[in-house]
Amino acid sequence: MSKLFPVQEIGSLAKPKWRTKGLRQQLSSQDLSDAEEWAEKLAIQDFHDRAKNILKTSDDRERAKGVLELSTLYGLRLFETAGIDNDGVGGEQQRIEMYEHVIKGVQGMNLLGHVHSFDYKYFNKGVAQSKISRKHPVYVPEFLDVKKYAHRAVKVPITGPYTLVDWSFSGYYIQKQQTSSPKARKIEAKREFLLDIVEQIIRPEIRDLVNAGASWIQIDEPAVTTHPEPQEMELFVEAWNETVKGFSCKFSDHTCYPSEIGYKVLAEYAPKLDKCDHLA
Known part of the structure; x- marks a missing residue:
């Protein structure tokens, strides 16, 4: 474009x-x-x-x-x-909801029930009961269908690792922490959970998409601007950079529903995001 x-x-x-x-x-x-x-x-x-x-x-x-x-x-x-300038995945018609659609493909996660997200929206919140791993590909079957009918290069939106972890209970990852401070235990558990999501789930998904011909991946991170604290933003940046490392495709970020200062903080940290072509 x-x-x-x-x-x-x-x-x-x-x-x-x-x-x-x-x-x-x-x-x-x-x-x-x-x-x-x-x-x-x-x-x-x-x-x-x-x-x-x-x-x-x-x-x-x-x-x-x-x-x-x-x-x-x-x-x-x-x-x-x-007259839209790019082809997406047809409005995500093949997905349940951005969080559950991915979590159902994660071994070690258990869905507990629906909780309020925003407005009239709800999502089926999960907990990590053990170290996570990938059950099966999540996005490639949809992409292959889309490729058959798209007239232009396709931008594939995927749910980002920070949002998947933030909207989940850390469970197993909290229980294995040894530090005495509850706050330190929580942040260390979140970081370990986050990096496992990146390595075990998101990077394999991107690898499969790229191998199938995807040239543009949009990483959706609605949760990030609800936690504008520096420690959380650094976690987001670390997870993003680990996610995109080594891939040659185009990446962009989509973030919505911020707090009052959410977009301002995101703008401050955006230059630290490797290979991020643009924000939306």
């Missing part, structure tokens, strides 16, 4: 009703009437063939796959029609 201020797709779109229902149960022609109307607006040429396959299949997995592919295609064409 050569524009000074490109118009970017940042992340998620609201999920249409037929996408949400179609993952849980059989759809009817009436359910897809809204999709048919938008197919004409977005020039989805093979909508009727796709809809026919979704409606006739009795296999839950096949139906879910068809629904997710179609909603991803709609997201991509919507952004293109709107």
